[in-house]
Amino acid sequence: MPVDDDQLDRAFTALGDPVRRAMIAQLSRGPATVNELAEPFPITKQAVSRHIQVLEAAGLITRTRDGQRRPCHLVPAALEALTSWIDEYRLETERRFRRMEEVLRTVKE
Amino acid sequence: MPVDDDQLDRAFTALGDPVRRAMIAQLSRGPATVNELAEPFPITKQAVSRHIQVLEAAGLITRTRDGQRRPCHLVPAALEALTSWIDEYRLETERRFRRMEEVLRTVKE
DNA sequence: CCTATATTCAACACATCAGTTGATCAAGGG
DNA sequence: CCCTTGATCAACTGATGTGTTGAATATAGG
Numbered sequence: 001m002p003v004d005d006d007q008l009d010r011a012f013t014a015l016g017d018p019v020r021r022a023m024i025a026q027l028s029r030g031p032a033t034v035n036e037l038a039e040p041f042p043i044t045k046q047a048v049s050r051h052i053q054v055l056e057a058a059g060l061i062t063r064t065r066d067g068q069r070r071p072c073h074l075v076p077a078a079l080e081a082l083t084s085w086i087d088e089y090r091l092e093t094e095r096r097f098r099r100m101e102e103v104l105r106t107v108k109e
Numbered sequence: 110m111p112v113d114d115d116q117l118d119r120a121f122t123a124l125g126d127p128v129r130r131a132m133i134a135q136l137s138r139g140p141a142t143v144n145e146l147a148e149p150f151p152i153t154k155q156a157v158s159r160h161i162q163v164l165e166a167a168g169l170i171t172r173t174r175d176g177q178r179r180p181c182h183l184v185p186a187a188l189e190a191l192t193s194w195i196d197e198y199r200l201e202t203e204r205r206f207r208r209m210e211e212v213l214r215t216v217k218e
Numbered sequence: 219c220c221t222a223t224a225t226t227c228a229a230c231a232c233a234t235c236a237g238t239t240g241a242t243c244a245a246g247g248g
Numbered sequence: 249c250c251c252t253t254g255a256t257c258a259a260c261t262g263a264t265g266t267g268t269t270g271a272a273t274a275t276a277g278g
Contacts, residue, residue: 013265046269047266047268051266067276068274069275
């Protein structure tokens with residue numbers, strides 16, 4: 001499933017921050033609230049709250065409601081869209097390299 | 110092969126820009142110089158030159174010398190490191206989802 | 219109802235980024 | 249040796265991002 005350019009902007013930029021990547025890692029082990037996500041970091045909860053908003057706007061997480069808590073959940077399909085984008089160009093490059101090697105071997109004979 | 114945090118910062122941030130992603134796409138079809146990479150965009154070559162420096166610092170491309178030209182080459186291994194990072198957490202999340210479904214089915218009986 | 223907890227909003231400071239223009243450096247070709 | 253071409257450096261501007269503090273909102277629970 002294709003993703004538009006703005007969505008890729010937001011998703012890749014979101015991953016370009018060590019705090020947000022650590023949050024992704026934690027969320028892969030299960031849902032977590034703002035407070036739980038904030039715990040490992042020496043920053044305020046407001047700052048954490050905004051990191052979460054960045055991840056949500058990027059489509060990388062969704063949020064549910066549980067009383068006064070707003071647990072975050074990782075969205076595997078969004079991650080998959082990113083690897084698909086990257087793989088397209090990696091695979092094309094690798095195919096091109098193999099074709100070049102082929103030519104070099106042929107010439108050498 | 111693991112990648113350190115700063116390298117992930119630089120690489121993901123580099124991909125968070127549509128101009129740089131378009132450059133990646135072009136480079137997957139073959140090496141290109143600054144001038145060739147600048148051609149599709151309505152920005153100055155100095156700006157393109159700096160985008161290239163960002164991609165190089167991120168390890169996503171390397172540069173060679175060909176007379177006065179400095180062709181850029183995509184580095185597939187760097188792209189692979191990114192998909193590996195993402196996949197680790199996507200797969201963990203999918204495994205967790207499957208375990209939850211399993212539990213739900215068991216409880217329903 | 220009142221209070222504590224979880225989260226968010228608003229306004230501000232500071233740093234980084236993407237773009238510009240103008241000057242500079244490096245390599246090739248007449 | 250000059251001149252052109254490819255690329256980069258330096259300084260500046262405006263926009264965006266990340267953090268802070270302080271106030272506000274919403275829900276739970278006695």
